Amino acid sequence: MSGSMPKLLVHACCAPCATVPLARLLERYSLVFYFFGPNIQPQAEYQRRLDEMRRFCDLAQVVLLEAEYQPEIWRQKVGPFLHQAEGSFTERCQSCYRLRMEGTARRAVADGFDAFTVTLSLSRHKNSKVLAEIGQQVGRQFGVEYLAEDFKKRDGFKTSVLRSKELALYRQDYCGCLPSLREAEMRRQRKLAVTG
Numbered sequence: 227m228s229g230s231m232p233k234l235l236v237h238a239c240c241a242p243c244a245t246v247p248l249a250r251l252l253e254r255y256s257l258v259f260y261f262f263g264p265n266i267q268p269q270a271e272y273q274r275r276l277d278e279m280r281r282f283c284d285l286a287q288v289v290l291l292e293a294e295y296q297p298e299i300w301r302q303k304v305g306p307f308l309h310q311a312e313g314s315f316t317e318r319c320q321s322c323y324r325l326r327m328e329g330t331a332r333r334a335v336a337d338g339f340d341a342f343t344v345t346l347s348l349s350r351h352k353n354s355k356v357l358a359e360i361g362q363q364v365g366r367q368f369g370v371e372y373l374a375e376d377f378k379k380r381d382g383f384k385t386s387v388l389r390s391k392e393l394a395l396y397r398q399d400y401c402g403c404l405p406s407l408r409e410a411e412m413r414r415q416r417k418l419a420v421t422g
C-alpha cells in the first residue's frame with residue numbers, strides 16, 4: 227500500500243462486485259477490501275462467496291479483512307421488515323445497507339482508515355442516491371468519511387460480468403438473504419412461463 231494515498235476500506239458483497247470498484251479506485255486510494263456479510267444465507271453460500279473473494283484478492287494482490295459470520299445481527303435489524311419487497315426504497319433493504327455500512331465504518335475507524343465505501347452501487351437493483359444518503363449518515367455517526375460512488379455508471383455492471391467471466395468467478399443470481407433467494411426463484415419461474 228502506498229503511504230501517500232488516503233486509506234480506503236471497501237465493503238465487498240462478493241468478488242464479481244469487487245472487480246470494477248478495484249479498477250476505479252486503485253489509482254486514488256490505498257485500498258483494502260472488507261468482507262462483512264451477515265445478510266448472506268444459507269451459510270454454505272456465505273462460505274462460497276467468501277472463498278471466491280479470497281481468491282480474487284489473492285489474484286489482485288489486495289488485502290482482504292474478514293468479519294465473523296453473524297446472521298443473527300441481520301435477523302435482529304432486518305427481521306421486522308421481511309414482509310416488504312426487495313428494493314432500495316423499502317426499509318427491508320435500507321436497514322440491510324445500513325447494517326453493513328455501520329459494520330464497515332466501525333472497522334474503518336478501529337483500523338485507522340481515512341474513508342470507507344461499499345461496492346453495492348454496482349448492482350442495477352440498488353439506487354446509488356439511497357446508498358449515498360445512508361452512507362453519509364453512517365459516516366457522520368462514526369466520524370469517518372463516506373465515499374459516494376456509483377459503480378454502475380459507464381457500463382460498470384456489464385464490465386463486471388465480463389471481468390468475472392475472464393477470472394472464472396462464481397456469480398450468484400440472488401442478492402443474499404433467503405427472501406431474495408425465493409424472489410430470484412420466482413422471477414426465474416415467471417420468465418419460464420412467458421418464454422415457454
Ligand code: SF4
Binds near residue numbers: 313318322401402
Ligand atoms: S435483498 Fe439484499 S439488500 Fe435486501 S434485505 Fe436481502 S440481502 Fe439485504
